[in-house]
Amino acid sequence: MSDSNSRLVYSTDSGRIDEPKEKAERPKGDGIVRIQRQTSGRKGKGVCLISGIDVDDAQLAQLAAELKKKCGCGGAVKDGIIEIQGDKRDVIKSLLEAKGMKVKLAGG
Numbered sequence: 001m002s003d004s005n006s007r008l009v010y011s012t013d014s015g016r017i018d019e020p021k022e023k024a025e026r027p028k029g030d031g032i033v034r035i036q037r038q039t040s041g042r043k044g045k046g047v048c049l050i051s052g053i054d055v056d057d058a059q060l061a062q063l064a065a066e067l068k069k070k071c072g073c074g075g076a077v078k079d080g081i082i083e084i085q086g087d088k089r090d091v092i093k094s095l096l097e098a099k100g101m102k103v104k105l106a107g108g
Contacts (some may be wrong), residue, residue, distance in 0.1 A: 032094055034106040035089050039071055047075075048089055050082040053101070 009019050033052045039045065043079075053060060057077075064082045068075045071091055075084040084092060089105055096103045 006082055026099050031102060033101045033103045034101060035092055035096075036105075036107040037089060038107075045085070048084045048087065048092055050084065050092060050096075051080070051081070053080075067092060067095060 009078070010016055031052075031054075033050060036049045036051070037046055038049055039047075053063065055063070057080075060080065060082065061077050064075055064077045064084075067082065067084055069086045071084055073085045073088065075082065077083070093103045093105065
């Protein structure tokens with residue numbers, strides 16, 4: 001057994017040893033926030049995907065909460081993209097433009 005291929009995976013004191021995961025860096029956008037409507041893989045239910053916002057995760061979650069409250073619907077933040085349930089593109093666009101962001105409606 002070679003030592004170069006061995007690593008500690010379990011300890012009786014602390015249990016399973018996980019490798020420290022490196023936080024993936026989100027790609028920087030071009031300064032344009034894109035709002036896209038998507039229904040695929042969601043059993044026909046539409047959501048609006050908001051991408052291209054260059055802020056950290058805490059500010060992104062805060063913005064998502066504000067948008068959900070203004071739209072009166074649910075949503076989530078996944079991998080730096082805000083998902084808002086329903087087709088609320090026009091409302092979201094006006095709210096983000098009021099915050100001084102450059103917004104485009106992407107897709108169909």
